[in-house]
Amino acid sequence: DRQPIIAIDGPAGAGKSTVARQVATKLGLVYLDTGAMYRAVTWLVLQQGIAIDDDCAIAELANKCKIELTPSQDLQSPVRVWINDTDVTQDIRTIEVTSQVSAIAAQAAVREALVKQQQRWGKRGGLVAEGRDIGTHVFPDAEVKIFLTASVSERARRRQQDFQKQGQPEVSLEQLEKDIAERDWKDSTRKVSPLQKAADAVELHTDGLSISDVASQIVDYYQQRL
Ligand code: C5P
Numbered sequence: 001d002r003q004p005i006i007a008i009d010g011p012a013g014a015g016k017s018t019v020a021r022q023v024a025t026k027l028g029l030v031y032l033d034t035g036a037m038y039r040a041v042t043w044l045v046l047q048q049g050i051a052i053d054d055d056c057a058i059a060e061l062a063n064k065c066k067i068e069l070t071p072s073q074d075l076q077s078p079v080r081v082w083i084n085d086t087d088v089t090q091d092i093r094t095i096e097v098t099s100q101v102s103a104i105a106a107q108a109a110v111r112e113a114l115v116k117q118q119q120r121w122g123k124r125g126g127l128v129a130e131g132r133d134i135g136t137h138v139f140p141d142a143e144v145k146i147f148l149t150a151s152v153s154e155r156a157r158r159r160q161q162d163f164q165k166q167g168q169p170e171v172s173l174e175q176l177e178k179d180i181a182e183r184d185w186k187d188s189t190r191k192v193s194p195l196q197k198a199a200d201a202v203e204l205h206t207d208g209l210s211i212s213d214v215a216s217q218i219v220d221y222y223q224q225r226l
Helices: 016-027 034-047 055-064 095-105 108-121 134-138 152-165 173-189 211-225
Strands: 005-009 030-033 067-071 079-083 127-131 144-149 202-205
Touching (some): 005 016, 005 134, 016 211, 030 079, 034 055, 034 095, 055 108, 127 134, 202 211
Parallel strands (some): 005 127, 005 144, 144 202
């Protein structure tokens, strides 16, 4: 018998992480950022100098690596991300990792390894899991499924603000829009578990809504459903 699961999927920059974190805090559930796991594997691939198209080496690495997500007091990054005992919380948010992660996340063996881990963590439920394939593949029986979207321009603006807050180098809105559109395309056209709204997911378009508006809407919906 497991506790409820809230699945939040959607494209890059739709506000998933902040929303998922707030929902988890309000409901006393554990927050699971699956994108951080794909980012951590990508960081390790780059760090080891493995070619992005070396599927075999990457599959082996994904199966052998140890990923840990630990809570922290840091408001900027409330979850610390570790791979093979290295803290990569900051390093997985760089432009280099962001530009390569979709290619790595498209590899079937990588997805298999990470999804298995996510399902192990989610066995007893009680979590808000966020990603691209949570409602469709990782937890298809989740009690609540949300598909968060926003326009490309709104998402680029949010990403720019995130970068500013993290003290990262300034990137133009134009460049961010281009990067986001490209990642949307890669994530939704890949063969394995593409980004897709689950048939039973509720779609929330978040342009012009504040994070806390969106979080309360999800909490209300969750309470109605249970
Ligand atoms: O959510 P975030 O932007 O951190 O995700 C980074 C990338 O990881 C996505 O662009 C996507 O390629 C991949 N991803 C995925 N499946 C998930 C979560 C993330 O393919 N469940």
